[in-house]
Amino acid sequence: MSKAHRGTGVRELVNNGRAVCPICKRAEIKCLYEVEQDGAKLMICKQCNAKLKK
Numbered sequence: 001m002s003k004a005h006r007g008t009g010v011r012e013l014v015n016n017g018r019a020v021c022p023i024c025k026r027a028e029i030k031c032l033y034e035v036e037q038d039g040a041k042l043m044i045c046k047q048c049n050a051k052l053k054k
């Protein structure tokens, strides 16, 4: 299985996985981590994912 958050798998995503993170609001960063918030799926960045997992 390929690594989901780096390398080729990322390059296949739309815009190379880059988007505006809905939590930290930074633009053009890689939002690769899917979380559910209020029943909606969000794609968030690595840093916010780490914070949420704590």
Ligand SMILES: [Zn+2]
Binding pocket: 021, 022, 023, 024, 025, 026, 044, 045, 046, 047, 048, 049
């Ligand atoms: Zn973020």
